[in-house]
Amino acid sequence: MEYKLMDVASVIRSKNSGPYELTFDIIFKDFDMYNKAKEAQIMNKKVFAPLYNIPESDIISLVYFDPAKAIKITIVRPIPSGSLGETDVYGAQQHAPLMKFQFKL
Numbered sequence: 001m002e003y004k005l006m007d008v009a010s011v012i013r014s015k016n017s018g019p020y021e022l023t024f025d026i027i028f029k030d031f032d033m034y035n036k037a038k039e040a041q042i043m044n045k046k047v048f049a050p051l052y053n054i055p056e057s058d059i060i061s062l063v064y065f066d067p068a069k070a071i072k073i074t075i076v077r078p079i080p081s082g083s084l085g086e087t088d089v090y091g092a093q094q095h096a097p098l099m100k101f102q103f104k105l
Contacts, residue, residue: 005101008033014094017074019081021060022091024098026071034069042103043071051097054078 006012011027026043028034037043045056058076065072079086088094 002102002104003033005103006099008037011070012095012098014091016077016081016091020077022075022077022094024071024073024075024095026073026098028069031069034066036105037071037103038064038066040103040105042105043073048073051101052094 005026008028009026010029011025014022014024017023028037043062045059045062048059048062049056052075054075060074060076062073063071077091081089081091
């Protein structure tokens with residue numbers, strides 16, 4: 001069956017992890033779906049990197065965090081926060097590609 005991430009997650013967000021990193025949080029609505037997604041490894045470096053057009057080497061960590069039924073991904077920020085040409089100082093507007101993400105279980 002195919003699922004839209006935005007239908008099974010209660011939170012999909014991005015935020016600064018300091019001026020040189022961005023963190024993405026995907027928090028699932030329930031443990032059942034989280035556990036299925038974790039078992040299937042729906043999110044990994046090979047899947048995430050093309051969503052953001054970055055090399056896998058720019059993904060600092062990708063962790064399934066069981067206590068929060070969440071996936072946390074931290075990447076190298078393409079442009080440091082507050083630098084010339086940077087358009088999202090807080091990193092809070094970078095989650096859109098995840099909202100469109102679909103996966104099969």
